[in-house]
Amino acid sequence: MRIQKKMTGFLVLLVFFFSFMGSLVPSAHAADANKTYVIGTDTTFAPFEYQDANGDFVGIDMDLINAIAEDQGFKVEIKSLGFNAALQALQSGNVDGVIAGMSITDERKQTFDFSDPYFEAGPMMGVAADNDTIKSYEDLRGKRVAVKVGTEGATFADSIKDKYGFTLATFDDSSQLVDEVKAGGSVALFEDYPVLAYGIQQGNGIKTVTDKEKGGSYGFAVNKGQNPELMRMFNQGLANLKNSGKYDAIIAQYLGSVDAASGADISGEAAVKKSRLGLIWESMPAFMTGLGYTMFYTIVSLFFAFLLGLLFGSMKVSHNKFLRGIATVFVDVFRGIPLLILAFFIYFAIPQAFGFKMEVWMASILALALNAGAYVTEIIRGGIQSIDKGQMEAARSLGVPYGNTMRKIILPQAIKVMVPSFINQMVITLKDTSILSIIGLVELAQSGKLVIARTYQTFDVYLTIAIMYLIVITILTKIADRLERRIGRG
Amino acid sequence: MDKIKVTGLKKSYGSNEVLKGIDMEVGEGEVVCVIGPSGSGKSTLLRCLNLLEEISAGKVVVDDYDLSDKNSDINKIRENIGMVFQHFNLFPHMSVLKNITFAPVELKKMTSAEAEKQALALLERVGLSDKADAYPASLSGGQKQRVAIARALAMNPDVMLFDEPTSALDPEMVGEVLGVMQDLAREGMTMVIVTHEMGFAREVGHRVIFMDGGYIVEEGTPEEVFGNPKHERTISFLEKVL
Numbered sequence: 001m002r003i004q005k006k007m008t009g010f011l012v013l014l015v016f017f018f019s020f021m022g023s024l025v026p027s028a029h030a031a032d033a034n035k036t037y038v039i040g041t042d043t044t045f046a047p048f049e050y051q052d053a054n055g056d057f058v059g060i061d062m063d064l065i066n067a068i069a070e071d072q073g074f075k076v077e078i079k080s081l082g083f084n085a086a087l088q089a090l091q092s093g094n095v096d097g098v099i100a101g102m103s104i105t106d107e108r109k110q111t112f113d114f115s116d117p118y119f120e121a122g123p124m125m126g127v128a129a130d131n132d133t134i135k136s137y138e139d140l141r142g143k144r145v146a147v148k149v150g151t152e153g154a155t156f157a158d159s160i161k162d163k164y165g166f167t168l169a170t171f172d173d174s175s176q177l178v179d180e181v182k183a184g185g186s187v188a189l190f191e192d193y194p195v196l197a198y199g200i201q202q203g204n205g206i207k208t209v210t211d212k213e214k215g216g217s218y219g220f221a222v223n224k225g226q227n228p229e230l231m232r233m234f235n236q237g238l239a240n241l242k243n244s245g246k247y248d249a250i251i252a253q254y255l256g257s258v259d260a261a262s263g264a265d266i267s268g269e270a271a272v273k274k275s276r277l278g279l280i281w282e283s284m285p286a287f288m289t290g291l292g293y294t295m296f297y298t299i300v301s302l303f304f305a306f307l308l309g310l311l312f313g314s315m316k317v318s319h320n321k322f323l324r325g326i327a328t329v330f331v332d333v334f335r336g337i338p339l340l341i342l343a344f345f346i347y348f349a350i351p352q353a354f355g356f357k358m359e360v361w362m363a364s365i366l367a368l369a370l371n372a373g374a375y376v377t378e379i380i381r382g383g384i385q386s387i388d389k390g391q392m393e394a395a396r397s398l399g400v401p402y403g404n405t406m407r408k409i410i411l412p413q414a415i416k417v418m419v420p421s422f423i424n425q426m427v428i429t430l431k432d433t434s435i436l437s438i439i440g441l442v443e444l445a446q447s448g449k450l451v452i453a454r455t456y457q458t459f460d461v462y463l464t465i466a467i468m469y470l471i472v473i474t475i476l477t478k479i480a481d482r483l484e485r486r487i488g489r490g
Numbered sequence: 491m492d493k494i495k496v497t498g499l500k501k502s503y504g505s506n507e508v509l510k511g512i513d514m515e516v517g518e519g520e521v522v523c524v525i526g527p528s529g530s531g532k533s534t535l536l537r538c539l540n541l542l543e544e545i546s547a548g549k550v551v552v553d554d555y556d557l558s559d560k561n562s563d564i565n566k567i568r569e570n571i572g573m574v575f576q577h578f579n580l581f582p583h584m585s586v587l588k589n590i591t592f593a594p595v596e597l598k599k600m601t602s603a604e605a606e607k608q609a610l611a612l613l614e615r616v617g618l619s620d621k622a623d624a625y626p627a628s629l630s631g632g633q634k635q636r637v638a639i640a641r642a643l644a645m646n647p648d649v650m651l652f653d654e655p656t657s658a659l660d661p662e663m664v665g666e667v668l669g670v671m672q673d674l675a676r677e678g679m680t681m682v683i684v685t686h687e688m689g690f691a692r693e694v695g696h697r698v699i700f701m702d703g704g705y706i707v708e709e710g711t712p713e714e715v716f717g718n719p720k721h722e723r724t725i726s727f728l729e730k731v732l
Contacts, residue, residue, distance in 0.1 A: 393542055394579035394638075398593035398645055399569035408596065412583050 122215025290447030309376025632663030
């Protein structure tokens, strides 16, 4: 009965919290009749859309849609939703159009109307700038080649690998491809041309030696049969920009010389390289924001982990076999599943299986709270069981009920025992938030990845991020030490 | 009228039977001392009297409440049965005063003010008026045990159980604790005392119970048990301890 009440209270709290968080997420407004269109886009797909050092969204897509809007006399409101979410929002009418470096495919044409192609992509090979041995696909025989999962580059490389006799190494991230090639693990990489060209322009130490292969083209999309006037204006505006030379200027700004846009010779020399310190300094606001989120997710997750731990911890020390069993299963399950798998399961698997949508932050907090909750349960159980049985007996012999004894006699003493373990768990959870960057949670590690996606400065960025974690955790540990000493005295 | 009536009490841990059928009565105001070698079941018997140990079989009635009845409110019954432990079991995170007032206030028997007034009176009674604000860690063993007695008395119990109250004490502190217990006995408190203090049992006890191997082997007045033991196990035990 008591447990049930606690559980209900917890659920109420959970619902309250999530609805509160929900209210913080801006809801999509209906398009203003006065020619303001809401345009959805991806979060990061350099050079088409990405955050610059000021946190503003820039890129070919962004400059293009803004220039077209100006040319055609309408206004745009950009929503950075992520690629899949943007398409879902388009279908549900929450946005009027999507521009997100999206390839025009027959499959997508079933659902969307596409504009005239505004960019010809296609895969291209890159090698390390100081590599003189690889000059054509023939030179790849017996070597290893890096590709990014799901790209045209990967598909193309796969289609020619038997012909030229090379093997593939697959990565998740463009910057990983570059690091792989520069470190010599692979001799070459295949990447979609604009991504490759942008990286070279940023001075990532890669060069091209072959021509661009033929590939897909990118288009602007609206929902099938809707917003024909927006589509008409986009096509008209695009034609105007191409005629005026504005289009070439935008492409050149991100991909280097206009010649490069046709896929001939790309060189990184034109790029003005920022000093290493300057780059870190410029990225600091983004890192600090990321750090803020890391702290926020840590605190919120630990709060729920603590509630879970209190609930299951008390179940674990109860005399009821059934409750003990439930708590044991909880601990075994969530301590036994790696956090990464748990996050994938909560974010991808469960929503797909049951047909609902889950926000990244919600999935992240759930995964962290359940994972840490299992450990906190064990900390609380251990703390309670470390208290001499005589304490419980003394209070019970006076007629004080079990629950009151737990709260007033056992827990106050047990908490002192638990504090060092709690601090340890806090440090672990804070570091574990970085794992959630894999599902796209914006926190410190992810803001680092975003900066690397833009600048390719892997060493400097990860060094900075590592130092920031170190500083924060050291400070927190010192504060906690002081707290612990005070609790110990009092 | 018996304050405590035990009939056919058995207690097992798994297959290990510790109490093998105990019958005993304790009258109002009576002081019963339980003696016997270690492992004889005397502490287990005492702990069955306030259900700190579950009863395997038999019947225990205290103050007309049947403890063996699953439906009785054990917390209510325990309010009337004070218990003093070998290792004191004071609450280390509370001051001496708070240790004593905790139960009456928590169980809403008294307001904090009333409980504190009573606690100070109890502390005076056990000779520790000056220790009200001290924490248990700063007290000697004898002082701790006297606070524990005061804590048990704060619920105004009808019966007091003592589980080897002086066994963990340095010899020079035994006297102060026994003195407090002697006063209690004189005031007419019903007491069951598991003890190794044969001198105390002889002097203060109205009746002595000798236990061995899970049975009550012999019982009688102190004069009978100590002066003229009948059973050979009693004789051999007393030879060793006296």
